[in-house]
Amino acid sequence: MPPLGADFGERFARERRPACQLYLISPPTIDAAFTEQLIRALGEGGVAAFQLRLKGIDDHAIAALAPPLQRACADAEVAFIINDSIGLAKRLGADGVHLGQDDGDPREAREILGKEAQIGVTCHDSRHLAMEAGEAGADYVAFGAFYPTTTKETQHRPDHAILTWWQTLFGAPCVAIGGITPDNARPLVEAGADFLAVSSAIWSGDPAERVRAFAAVMRG
Ligand SMILES: Cc1ncc(COP(=O)(O)OP(=O)(O)O)c(N)n1
Ligand SMILES: Cc1nc(C(=O)O)sc1CCOP(=O)(O)O
Numbered sequence: 001m002p003p004l005g006a007d008f009g010e011r012f013a014r015e016r017r018p019a020c021q022l023y024l025i026s027p028p029t030i031d032a033a034f035t036e037q038l039i040r041a042l043g044e045g046g047v048a049a050f051q052l053r054l055k056g057i058d059d060h061a062i063a064a065l066a067p068p069l070q071r072a073c074a075d076a077e078v079a080f081i082i083n084d085s086i087g088l089a090k091r092l093g094a095d096g097v098h099l100g101q102d103d104g105d106p107r108e109a110r111e112i113l114g115k116e117a118q119i120g121v122t123c124h125d126s127r128h129l130a131m132e133a134g135e136a137g138a139d140y141v142a143f144g145a146f147y148p149t150t151t152k153e154t155q156h157r158p159d160h161a162i163l164t165w166w167q168t169l170f171g172a173p174c175v176a177i178g179g180i181t182p183d184n185a186r187p188l189v190e191a192g193a194d195f196l197a198v199s200s201a202i203w204s205g206d207p208a209e210r211v212r213a214f215a216a217v218m219r220g
Helices: 008-012 034-042 059-075 086-092 106-113 127-135 161-169 186-191 207-219
Strands: 021-025 047-052 079-083 096-099 118-122 140-144 174-177 195-198
Touching: 021 207, 034 047, 034 059, 034 207, 047 059, 047 195, 059 079, 059 086, 079 086, 079 118, 086 096, 086 106, 096 106, 106 118, 118 127, 127 140, 127 161, 140 161, 140 195, 161 174, 161 186, 186 207, 195 207
Parallel strands: 021 047, 021 195, 047 079, 079 096, 096 118, 118 140, 140 174, 174 195
Antiparallel strands: none
16 A cells, blocks of 8 residues: 555644545445445545445454555545454554444554544544543544434434534534435535545445535535
């Protein structure tokens, strides 16, 4: 994987960022043809990050699938983020890790992955969890699920106001996730989401066309 630019770690800093960008989440399972899909999606621009989120398979299997996807991200200068596993993120030399509430401490992730790593934390609909994550050094906090989703069972439905609250008070960016489509994304952008994390609405059609549709909504 070619080295990323020296300022790559600062891409998530608010003052250096365009208004709102896409954060793509992989489909729950992938096959060999998926790399082509990813390349099409990333070719459109406007994507800041891609998260490899493969549930129900072990780290060795994920590690075997990762290299072409990681290369595609590096070529497009998109952050390659591993879901759930600090160890796998380290092993792959990923740009970061996304941690659920039971996936480990952001401080431990920082120690293992280093200061340049992007460390994100799931905060559901909780201001308390978000402040805790911020104090623990998270690079971004994720709120969701904003809309009904079939990608994952969710028990939390935050109000859009949580994005405005976070944006107003804290410097680290916030991610909105859950059932987001081009048709329902605009209120999240207006509420202050820095990133829209999206899975099914990207991969259920032509990914390039879907990224373009999101880009139009994010531009306003
Ligand atoms: C950007 C982003 N936000 C939230 C999640 C959900 O993570 P988690 O709570 O760990 O649940 P699973 O993804 O593991 O089912 C995420 N993956 N990415
Ligand atoms: C992975 C995930 N986490 C969520 C949360 O609320 O924490 S919602 C979600 C699913 C995102 O996929 P889609 O865009 O297909 O709804």
